[in-house]
Amino acid sequence: MSLSSSVDLLLIEDNPSDIELTLRALRKTNLLNTVHVAKDGQEALDYLFPRRASGGSDDRMLPRVILLDLKLPKLSGFEVLKAIKLDAKSKSIPVIVFSSSKEDGDIDAAYALGANSYAVKPLEFGDFMTLVGNLGRYWLLLNESPV
Amino acid sequence: MKKNEKKSRRFKIRHPIVLARTFLALLFGIFMVWVASSWYEKRLVDEQRTKYRDELLPYAEGLSTLLNERLSMLDSMDAFVKASMRDADLRSRFEIFASGLYAGYSGIRAIQLFPPVGPEIVFPRSGNEAVAGRGLSNLLNDERPNVRADIEKAISTGKAALSGPYELRQGGLGVIARKAVFDRGNLWGFVVLVLDLPPLLKQSGVVPPASSGLVIGLKDGTGKIVAGEPAVFEINPIRIDIDVEDQIWQIAGVPSGGWFESYSSHLRFFWGLGLASTIFFAGLVFSLSDQGARLREAVETKTTALRESEGQLKEAQRLGRIGNWNYSLETKEVRWSDEVYALYGRDPTLGPPSPEEEAAYYSPETAQRLRGLVNLAIAEGKNLAYDFEVTLRKGDKAFFSATMRAAKDDSGSFTNIIGTVQDITERKTAENKVRELNEALEKKVDERTAELLSANKELEAFTYSVSHDLRAPLRAINGFSRILEEDFGSVLDEEGRRLCNVISKNAQSMGLLIDELLSFSRLGRASLRLATIDMTQMAQSVYAEMSTSVERAAIDFSVGILPVAIADPTLIRQVWTNLLSNAVKFSAKKAKAMIRIEGVEGASENRYSVRDNGAGFDMKYADKLFGVFQRLHRPDEFEGTGVGLAIAKRIVTMHGGKIWAESVPEEGSIFYFTLPKGA
Numbered sequence: 001m002s003l004s005s006s007v008d009l010l011l012i013e014d015n016p017s018d019i020e021l022t023l024r025a026l027r028k029t030n031l032l033n034t035v036h037v038a039k040d041g042q043e044a045l046d047y048l049f050p051r052r053a054s055g056g057s058d059d060r061m062l063p064r065v066i067l068l069d070l071k072l073p074k075l076s077g078f079e080v081l082k083a084i085k086l087d088a089k090s091k092s093i094p095v096i097v098f099s100s101s102k103e104d105g106d107i108d109a110a111y112a113l114g115a116n117s118y119a120v121k122p123l124e125f126g127d128f129m130t131l132v133g134n135l136g137r138y139w140l141l142l143n144e145s146p147v
Numbered sequence: 148m149k150k151n152e153k154k155s156r157r158f159k160i161r162h163p164i165v166l167a168r169t170f171l172a173l174l175f176g177i178f179m180v181w182v183a184s185s186w187y188e189k190r191l192v193d194e195q196r197t198k199y200r201d202e203l204l205p206y207a208e209g210l211s212t213l214l215n216e217r218l219s220m221l222d223s224m225d226a227f228v229k230a231s232m233r234d235a236d237l238r239s240r241f242e243i244f245a246s247g248l249y250a251g252y253s254g255i256r257a258i259q260l261f262p263p264v265g266p267e268i269v270f271p272r273s274g275n276e277a278v279a280g281r282g283l284s285n286l287l288n289d290e291r292p293n294v295r296a297d298i299e300k301a302i303s304t305g306k307a308a309l310s311g312p313y314e315l316r317q318g319g320l321g322v323i324a325r326k327a328v329f330d331r332g333n334l335w336g337f338v339v340l341v342l343d344l345p346p347l348l349k350q351s352g353v354v355p356p357a358s359s360g361l362v363i364g365l366k367d368g369t370g371k372i373v374a375g376e377p378a379v380f381e382i383n384p385i386r387i388d389i390d391v392e393d394q395i396w397q398i399a400g401v402p403s404g405g406w407f408e409s410y411s412s413h414l415r416f417f418w419g420l421g422l423a424s425t426i427f428f429a430g431l432v433f434s435l436s437d438q439g440a441r442l443r444e445a446v447e448t449k450t451t452a453l454r455e456s457e458g459q460l461k462e463a464q465r466l467g468r469i470g471n472w473n474y475s476l477e478t479k480e481v482r483w484s485d486e487v488y489a490l491y492g493r494d495p496t497l498g499p500p501s502p503e504e505e506a507a508y509y510s511p512e513t514a515q516r517l518r519g520l521v522n523l524a525i526a527e528g529k530n531l532a533y534d535f536e537v538t539l540r541k542g543d544k545a546f547f548s549a550t551m552r553a554a555k556d557d558s559g560s561f562t563n564i565i566g567t568v569q570d571i572t573e574r575k576t577a578e579n580k581v582r583e584l585n586e587a588l589e590k591k592v593d594e595r596t597a598e599l600l601s602a603n604k605e606l607e608a609f610t611y612s613v614s615h616d617l618r619a620p621l622r623a624i625n626g627f628s629r630i631l632e633e634d635f636g637s638v639l640d641e642e643g644r645r646l647c648n649v650i651s652k653n654a655q656s657m658g659l660l661i662d663e664l665l666s667f668s669r670l671g672r673a674s675l676r677l678a679t680i681d682m683t684q685m686a687q688s689v690y691a692e693m694s695t696s697v698e699r700a701a702i703d704f705s706v707g708i709l710p711v712a713i714a715d716p717t718l719i720r721q722v723w724t725n726l727l728s729n730a731v732k733f734s735a736k737k738a739k740a741m742i743r744i745e746g747v748e749g750a751s752e753n754r755y756s757v758r759d760n761g762a763g764f765d766m767k768y769a770d771k772l773f774g775v776f777q778r779l780h781r782p783d784e785f786e787g788t789g790v791g792l793a794i795a796k797r798i799v800t801m802h803g804g805k806i807w808a809e810s811v812p813e814e815g816s817i818f819y820f821t822l823p824k825g826a
Contacts, residue, residue, distance in 0.1 A: 017623030024630070071615045100618040102665075123622050123658035125629035125651065 008140055010063035011037045012044040012080060013098075014072050018121070022067070022098075025132035031140055036063065041075025044068075045083055048090055062090055065139045068115075070099040070106060078113060085114035092146040094139060165436045172432035176425025180418065187417055191410035195402065199409075200385045202358055203400040210351035210398065211389035214322075217255065217342055218392050220248055221307045221326045224338040228260060228328050232335060238268055245270035254347040256321055259339035261286050275341075277317040283336055300393075302327045302334060309392040312344045312373045320344045320373070324392060348374055353398060361400045368394030375399075382406065461485060468570040472499070474521070475563055490547065490570050492539045508537050524553045525561050534571070546575040610668055617661050625654035663790035670797050675715045682709035682755065685716075686744050689723040694731050702731065702740040709746030710753040712822045718798040719822075725791035726757045726818050733761030734815070741815075752804065752821045760815035764808075772808055795820070 009026075013019050019037055026032045038044035048062065066084065070077035077097065084090045094116040099106065102120050110118050119135060122128045227244050231237050245258040249270060257275045260268040261283040269279045289295050294310060301308035311322040324340045348354040348365070354374045356363045364379035366372050368391070372380065383406065384399035402409040461484075464470050470487030474480075481499040488495040491508065500507070505514060513535050524531055531551045539545055551566035628650040636644060686706050694702070712719060727742070734740035743758040764772070773796040774789075792806075799806040803823045810816035 015619050015623075017626065018619060021622070021626045100615045100622070102662075121618070121622060123618055123625060124655055125622075125626040128622065128626060 008034045008064050009036070009136075010044065010047065010066045011035055012041070012066065012072065012077070013037065013069045014039050015069070018069070021125075021128060022132055025129045026136050028129065029133035029136050031133075031136040040073040041077065041080045044072075044080050045075065048084065049087065062093060064093070064145045065143075066093055066095045067098050067135070068095055070097060070101060070110070078109060081110065081113045081115060094143065094145070096135060096139060098135075162437070162440050165433060165440050168436045169429050169433040172429040173425060176421075176428050180421030180425055183421060184414060184417055188410070188414055191413055192406065195406065195409045196385055199361065199400060199402055200387070203361060203363070203385055203387060203398065206352045206356070206358075206363070207387040207389050207398040210347065210353050211391065213254065213347045213351050214342070214389075214391045217252055217340065217347075218307060218309070218324050220252070220258075221324055221338055221340050223248070224258070224260070224340070225326050225328055228336070228338055229330075232262075232328070232330060237262065241268055242270055253350065254343050255340070256315065256317070256319070256343040257339075257341040259337075259341065261337040261339065263336050275317050286337060298325060298337075301325045301337070304393075305329065307392050309368075309394050312367055315341065317341075322391075344374065356400075360403050362403050364399045366397040366399070368396060370397075465489070469567055470569075471565065471567045473563055473565050476525070476561060487568055490545070490568060491537065492541070507540075510536070510538075513537075520551060521564055524551045524564055528553050528555075528561070545570060545572045547571065606668075610665060613661060613665065618658060621654045621658050621661075625651045625658075628654070660790075663794070667790050667794050667797065670718075670794060670801070675718070675801065677713055678716050680712045680714055680716050680719055682712050682719075682746060683707075685720060686723055686727070689720060690727050690742075693724055693728050698731055698735065702734065702742055704742045705744070707743075707745040709744070709755060710748040712753060713825065714802050714822055715798075718801070722795045722798050722820065725795045726820075729791065729818075730757050730759040730761065733763075734759040735761070737761060749821075749824075752823045754819055754821045756817050756819045758815065758817040763810040763812045763814055763816045765812055766810060769808060769810075773806065 009031075011019065011022060013022065019039075023032060023035065023037075026035065036047065038047050068077050068081060072080070077099070081095055081097070084093065084095060091114065095114070096117040096119060097110045097115045098119050098121060100121050101107075107118050117135075117139075119131060122131055224244075228237075228241070231240055234240060241260050245260075245268075248258055249255050257278070258270045259278075261281075262268070263283060266280055266282050267286075269275045272279065287295075287298060289298065297308045297310045305327060307324045307326040309322055309324050312320050315321040315323075321344050322342050324342070326338050328335045328338055345354070352358070353363055353365060356375075362376050362379050364372060364375035364377060364384065366380070379399045379401050382401050384401045387398045387400075389396050389398060464484060464486035468486070468490060470484045470490055472484065472487055473482045475482075483491075483495075483499050485495060487499075491500075493500070509517065516533075517535065520531055520533055523529075529552075532549070533551070534546060534548050537545045537547055548569045548571045549566055551564060553561045554563040554565050556562045628647045632639070632644055632647040632651075639647070683706055686709065690704060690706075691699075730742045734742060737760055739760075741758075741760045743756075745756050745758070747754045773792045796806050799820045799822070804821040806818070806820040808816055808818045
């Protein structure tokens with residue numbers, strides 16, 4: 001676990017219901033330590049690359065895992081993904097694409113841009129809870145993040 | 148064909164002009180032969196006359212010599228008498244002299260001397276008894292007037308006078324020559340010589356003729372015929388006059404066979420030759436004339452045929468709007484066929500355009516190209532085909548398609564450029580129109596394609612929206628109703644919890660609807676990835692996958708041996724899934740559920756069927772069965788979205804197959820689908 005990480009998980013999601021459901025699932029799994037929510041693509045990039053927004057120094061705190069929705073206002077999830085994976089520092093952060101889309105095109109495009117995982121949001125509440133809980137357990141507890 | 152030729156040949160021989168010419172030639176020939184033979188005959192006669200005159204002349208001269216030789220004896224006798232008239236023995240001496248003469252010459256009948264007194268002296272005595280015993284007075288007073296005239300003539304001229312020839316008194320034909328003897332100017336007496344003519348005539352070969360080729364006649368000085376053949380004088384004889392003392396005799400001769408006979412062989416040969424020549428000439432005329440007539444006829448036939456074919460060529464050129472031209476490399480002369488003039492709209496009497504005039508017809512580029520083609524045709528000796536544009540007199544443009552070729556003479560050097568010109572303006576215009584239409588069409592297709600592409604893009608965007616955005620609220624509805632139930636379940640009563648459950652269930656089924664709708668719409672964009680499918684195995688595996696063990700225990704399921712299919716495995720699996728899930732679903736309520744899968748191999752397509760003994764449906768709704776969201780059962784009877792069969796139909800149709808169903812309500816249904824064998 002990196003000591004420099006102040007945030008464990010960055011949730012990039014515009015839909016408030018989905019935010020609430022996701023957070024509920026994480027909470028139920030006891031994983032709601034340090035979660036930051038960005039409500040559109042631009043906000044996510046501003047959070048990840050604060051220098052661009054404020055001109056400050058580069059000692060930013062990067063999250064350990066990013067949960068990324070694709071359909072976002074302003075900048076789309078793909079654009080955010082591309083920006084993350086193009087940046088030398090942020091490109092090693094595991095990005096889990098978490099979308100309603102089951103389209104092959106979306107899945108292929110996400111992996112092509114460097115996504116580390118792709119999970120479809122289940123419609124049924126129980127399935128949703130289980131999936132988010134599993135994702136959180138795996139990526140935050142089981143998976144070793146890069147140093 | 149052969150028969151006609153023979154017929155016309157016979158006809159030609161009888162051609163009146165040919166016959167008339169031949170006849171005229173024959174007449175002319177005969178006339179010429181006649182003229183020539185007349186001339187030739189005259190020449191032959193002259194020739195013969197010269198010949199026979201030459202033959203006759205020696206005889207005439209011979210006779211003349213014989214006679215005159217003897218008559219000249221009178222002068223000798225006269226001289227002898229003059230010298231001896233005073234001698235007493237004159238008589239005996241004269242007899243001796245006479246006997247000498249008589250012995251020396253033939254043909255002498257008598258030598259006589261009439262002295263002034265006494266009887267005459269006759270030598271020889273024998274044979275001349277009839278005239279002996281007379282004296283001078285008797286002589287001078289002869290009773291025959293012609294004799295008396297001859298005696299007076301002899302006295303008056305002092306020369307020998309000839310009498311006869313006539314029949315002598317002592318017998319035989321003879322002539323008598325008398326000469327008066329004068330003594331100092333007074334009549335003294337007479338010397339007389341009597342010649343026997345026949346021996347002399349014979350000796351000279353006059354009568355009978357010594358030549359067998361001649362017939363001869365003799366006239367004396369009075370014109371009396373005295374010897375030979377009197378008829379000779381009637382047939383244009385050769386006449387030769389001979390002087391006999393004071394008379395002129397005439398000897399006449401003709402060829403023994405007559406004049407005609409003498410040259411007839413020549414003339415006959417000439418006639419034969421002439422006639423043969425005439426016939427040959429007439430034959431020649433006939434042959435030439437006939438040949439000429441035949442030639443003329445042949446030329447006429449050929450000319451007619453030529454005109455006909457020329458006419459046809461002209462007509463063909465007019466119909467095809469194609470003309471031909473010829474350019475002589477030697478004379479630089481260009482010749483156009485009538486149709487070329489028609490194509491160029493040019494007056495044929497003007498002839499082809501001069502190089503200056505050509506500028507009106509061709510653009511500079513075209514003119515240069517055409518010159519280049521002529522050079523190419525000469526250089527390469529190949530057939531060239533080319534198109535070019537012409538400006539007609541009215542300013543219209545015409546398109547011509549042309550060919551060109553350099554023609555060689557026997558020695559192999561190029562002499563002419565020959566070529567054709569065809570008006571393809573209409574075709575060109577049509578082609579242009581077609582091209583324009585095609586271009587317009589292509590443009591339209593491009594536009595439509597672009598429209599379609601953009602529409603497709605919009606649809607994709609829409610689909611994407613649906614898949615993404617419609618699900619989020621459903622998830623919320625479902626999630627929050629469950630949270631309500633979970634977190635506030637103790638606050639809600641039974642009815643409240645039931646309602647939460649209804650909300651959650653409906654949200655789920657709407658999620659299902661969206662998923663199926665998406666997969667249906669996705670089918671339209673999918674392309675087929677064909678592979679060989681073991682349909683028996685696939686049907687079994689699908690059945691195992693989509694049914695629970697409880698269902699499998701309740702259902703009597705069997706799969707026959709199905710023909711293999713060449714199709715997209717993913718899509719066909721979907722078909723099986725949809726059909727089998729329906730069968731399971733609709734037969735689940737039966738006590739003894741049964742599902743049968745069978746297959747029939749056909750000639751061009753294979754047919755598969757899924758039969759169940761489930762609820763079935765009313766056949767009057769059969770056409771609605773495969774429509775999207777068409778359901779034949781109420782949700783409380785059977786679950787379902789009404790998209791499954793629509794998807795199955797779409798997949799089968801995409802493969803070129805058909806799908807249909809037969810059913811009896813409450814007894815079951817059979818679903819059939821076919822797949823082409825080569826799909």
